[in-house]
Amino acid sequence: MFDDELDDDSDITDEAPKAEPADPVEARRLAVRKAVQRYRSRLQRKLAGLHDDLAESKRGAEFRRYGETLLAYAHQVPARASSVSLPDPSDPSRMLEIALDPAVAPPANAARWFKKAGKADRGLKDTPPRIAAVEAEIADVSAKLDALAQASAGDDDAVLYDATIALERVLFELGSTVRQQIKAPEPLSRRELGVSAANGQPRSNAARPPRAPQAGAAGPGKLVPMRFTTxxxxxxLIGRSSEGNDHLTVHMARPEDYWFHAHGCPGSHVVLRRGKGPNEPSRATLEEVASWAAWHSKARTAGKVPVHWTLKKYVRKPRGAKAGLVYIEREQALMVRPVEPPKDRMSDVVDDAAND
Known part of the structure; x- marks a missing residue:
């Protein structure tokens, strides 16, 4: 699971009041940014609540022991008591303080504790994927906010347009109730966003300002990963975008491939393809690929970056999660320095991994 370290939203509440920009486009951009920041704060509160739920879920054995104790010592429970202190059946020298519903008999109170234990057991299984999905959404929203801040400080109108539209799409994807709660402006229309009504994805022919050519811009589309050789x-294979990460992990990678991601920050999904047979990559290869994953993340300027890796079969996408959001299990960590993959070891041709 990714434990993303996120900036707080103090810039919403601690700033001195500022006059609204005279430019309506800039005023709209500011309103959208603040609304998305409030949405991120909402997600962070939800995440804190899920962590509380997880802590409660870890008490399932304790709740079950309360129920067993009430059944074992039902004759010692006073009528209409709101709590009782009873010996632990497994260790009579230890007393258990058990809360009761005074309106019901000991067996019914025991049943309530057993029900609570069952709920805790289910939560222990169901809550971690929900935590992972919320953490990943926070990271995704934070990355878009960071991109807008950086674009606003630059002088490239096309980059600023892209960053603004990315936040506008965040609002577009929220329900009307959530938008009202975070005091968001009315979302742009599908036409204005260049979004297809069929699947909510950007249309390739959406109107947009001309963009200056960039190094490496020509070649495979965003869904097609970059390919390097160690x-x-x-x-x-290295994902180029959230949608590209999703395509790489969900549709291209095989169960026995190695999967990498920088821990705690947004970044590319990176897959080391094992091919057919029992071959295992060396430690040096794992560290080399991990360093590439660190480079293709928001932590590329850090001295050392923790990178999680696991087999692709232990990576799954929670139901309903956004593109690129995944939950991982049985992960291991490597501390590496970010290294840019050598361009002379890059190939423009990526065949479908599933069809090897």
């Missing part, structure tokens, strides 16, 4: 000859 020193020892292993194929490595």
């Amino acid at each position: 020193v020892e000859g292993w194929d490595v």
Whole structure:
């Protein structure tokens, strides 16, 4: 699971009041940014609540022991008591303080504790994927807010347009109730956003300002990952976008491939393809690929970055999660320095991993 470290929203509440920008476009951009920041704060509160739920879920055995104790010592429970202190059946020298509903008999109180234990057991299974999904959404929203802040400080109108539309799409995807709660402006229309009514994805022919050519812009589309070869000859695929990460992990990677991601921050999904057979990559190869995953993340300027890796079969996408959001299990960590993959080991051709 990713434990993303996120900026707080103090800039919403602690700033001195400022006059609204005279430019209506800039005023709209500011309103959208503040609304998305409030949405992120809402997600962070939801995340805190889920962590509280998880802590409660870990008490299932304790709740079950309360129920067993009430059944074992039902004759010692005073009528209409709101709590009782009874010996632990497994360790009579230890007393258990058990809360009761004074309106019901001991067996009914025991049943209530057993029901609570069952709920805790289910929560222990169901809550971690929900935490992972919320953490990943927070990271995704934070990355879009960071991109807008950086674009606003620059002088590239096309980049600023892209960053603004990315936040506008965040509002577009929220329900009207949530938008009202975070005091968001009315969302732009599908036409204004260049979004297809069929699947909510951006239309390729959406109107937008001309964009200056960028290094590496020509070549595969955003869904097609970059492909590199390690020193020892292993194929490595690196996602180019959230949608590209989703396509790589969900549709291209095989169960036995190795999967990498920088821990605690947004970044590319990186897959080391094992091919067919029992071959295992060396420690040096794992560290090499991890360093590439660190480079293709928001932590690329850090001295050292923790990178989680696991087999792709232990990576799953929670139901209903946004593109690129996943939950991982059985992960291991490597501390590496971010290293840009050598361009002379990049290939423009990526075949479908599932069809090898």
